[in-house]
Amino acid sequence: MPDPSLQEAQRCGRHADVCQRVDEAEARKKAAVLNDELEAAIQIKSEITAIKAELAPETEVASWRDHVANGARDSSLRGTAERLEQRCRCMDDSFGRAALAVAVRNFGRCCPPAGPPKSLSELPGLLLRKRRAEQMSRAVEAASSGSARRTLEALTACLRAVARLLGACTEHLRELSGPEWSDEEREEAAGSDEFKGLLQGLGAARRILWRLGLAAELFLPGGDAAAVDDGDVAAADAAKLRELHAGAAQRLGEARSAWARLEAELAGLRVTLAAWEPDECFEVGGGPGAGQARSAPLCALCLLPAMPMGGLGAGSSEDGGAVSSLWKGGLWHVNCANFWARHTVGLLADLGLADPFA
Numbered sequence: 001m002p003d004p005s006l007q008e009a010q011r012c013g014r015h016a017d018v019c020q021r022v023d024e025a026e027a028r029k030k031a032a033v034l035n036d037e038l039e040a041a042i043q044i045k046s047e048i049t050a051i052k053a054e055l056a057p058e059t060e061v062a063s064w065r066d067h068v069a070n071g072a073r074d075s076s077l078r079g080t081a082e083r084l085e086q087r088c089r090c091m092d093d094s095f096g097r098a099a100l101a102v103a104v105r106n107f108g109r110c111c112p113p114a115g116p117p118k119s120l121s122e123l124p125g126l127l128l129r130k131r132r133a134e135q136m137s138r139a140v141e142a143a144s145s146g147s148a149r150r151t152l153e154a155l156t157a158c159l160r161a162v163a164r165l166l167g168a169c170t171e172h173l174r175e176l177s178g179p180e181w182s183d184e185e186r187e188e189a190a191g192s193d194e195f196k197g198l199l200q201g202l203g204a205a206r207r208i209l210w211r212l213g214l215a216a217e218l219f220l221p222g223g224d225a226a227a228v229d230d231g232d233v234a235a236a237d238a239a240k241l242r243e244l245h246a247g248a249a250q251r252l253g254e255a256r257s258a259w260a261r262l263e264a265e266l267a268g269l270r271v272t273l274a275a276w277e278p279d280e281c282f283e284v285g286g287g288p289g290a291g292q293a294r295s296a297p298l299c300a301l302c303l304l305p306a307m308p309m310g311g312l313g314a315g316s317s318e319d320g321g322a323v324s325s326l327w328k329g330g331l332w333h334v335n336c337a338n339f340w341a342r343h344t345v346g347l348l349a350d351l352g353l354a355d356p357f358a
């Protein structure tokens, strides 16, 4: 049985919520009847009828139940985990072996547990995990055929760059909220093309930060202190890896704090960025072209699927933020390439890093 689409699974999750509301209302009705509160019971009864109208059609529910009962859990992820572990063990380079072992473990943690889910309401979350795990496995494979050290260094440099960029934007916005501006002047400035351009740029920076967060989730050890396995790793490599992990984790924290400060500044100016739903992005297999994302080429920088050059074909609505271009001998998200060229490359020398894409 094929997996339900994410939209279908989300409908299934909503259906499960409605069922719960029906149960709660039934319990209230029962209590009202027991207490001889007949008027209340009648009112709750009509409430129940209204809630039940939101339930999904029975045929659809039956197919979800089948899915849950059969636990149609894809065994391919288990096979992928074994293949990745083996690939990682066979690497000659001890640094790469240790770095990728962390990513393989993170991938394993993301894979949905074996066995059928306990209830319909678990289905959407499990599907998202599965989709993410598949994407993680592709990123690990891409990193293992390149240099794991370069992947981590590029991640660190990008996080530093995004924090700086967001800090500069926050300063810019702060000027606007200063007392020397009248409300009219502020309104005029907020309507200017320059300001609209800034907001658009912030939308792109938000997406870059999200992509970097996904890379960090895959390549950094998280709270796992014993992440670097010293077993068959040269001591110098293990030390270097720990240092890179710590540096990247610190930069990630700084970048996220910079984003929080920027959001606070925007809220103060009563400005909101265009709405955005990460789960619907092409990079994680959502939205238009979701099916193509599984086999789409990966961006050289963020290792997430990039829309094939030339787009998804005539007539399909596209996720403009995921378009790609050839650059430096690889495929890049256009905004990843812009971000690297404009904001990151200039910081490499300060960070003592060589350009991994030179």
Ligand SMILES: [Zn+2]
Pocket: 211, 299, 300, 301, 302, 303, 304, 332, 333, 336
């Ligand atoms: Zn990218």
